[in-house]
Amino acid sequence: MKQKIALFITTILLVSSFGVCVVSADPDGDGQIINNPWDAPTTTEAPTAVPPSRLPDIPTAVPAVRVPDKVKVKKAIKKKSSKKIKITLKKSQGAKGYQVVVYKTKKNAKKNVKALKTTYTKKVKFKIKSKKFKNKKKLFVRARAYTMDGKQRVFGPWSKVKKVKIKK
Numbered sequence: 001m002k003q004k005i006a007l008f009i010t011t012i013l014l015v016s017s018f019g020v021c022v023v024s025a026d027p028d029g030d031g032q033i034i035n036n037p038w039d040a041p042t043t044t045e046a047p048t049a050v051p052p053s054r055l056p057d058i059p060t061a062v063p064a065v066r067v068p069d070k071v072k073v074k075k076a077i078k079k080k081s082s083k084k085i086k087i088t089l090k091k092s093q094g095a096k097g098y099q100v101v102v103y104k105t106k107k108n109a110k111k112n113v114k115a116l117k118t119t120y121t122k123k124v125k126f127k128i129k130s131k132k133f134k135n136k137k138k139l140f141v142r143a144r145a146y147t148m149d150g151k152q153r154v155f156g157p158w159s160k161v162k163k164v165k166i167k168k
Helices: 002-018 106-111
Strands: 022-025 032-035 072-079 084-090 097-103 115-121 125-129 140-149 152-155 165-167
Touching: 072 140, 084 097, 084 140, 097 106, 106 140, 115 125
Parallel strands: 072 165
Antiparallel strands: 022 032, 072 084, 084 125, 097 115, 097 140, 140 152
């Protein structure tokens, strides 16, 4: 008996927590209006079909910008006393340009910290010039391709770190 009373009270509390919906006659006689406490009154009539000319325009999907492929640093050569590094990249599919970064150590190159020089170029064969390169025994280079999404650059993955060959 106690279980039935507890179930009855639980049911009453559950129903009362949802609120009260009142059904009344529609003054126009078209159908019924259900007064819903959560939103505006709604009718129970079947919706009428909207003619195709009055349908809203569905926006077309904006094409996503394709991320460029991974770049490979083919060559990186420097004379010991020179301030210039000659770099040759393998051309990447869908690239508008390249970002090339030169580091003092391989560890810094992998962590992407303490770059000696960062350059943006559209060429595959080019030279980077900096006073910091003079008389260095080891330098490391890596690159990545980018495309443009409006005015913003969309970068591809970084290449492997390539050691600069120092000629004497």
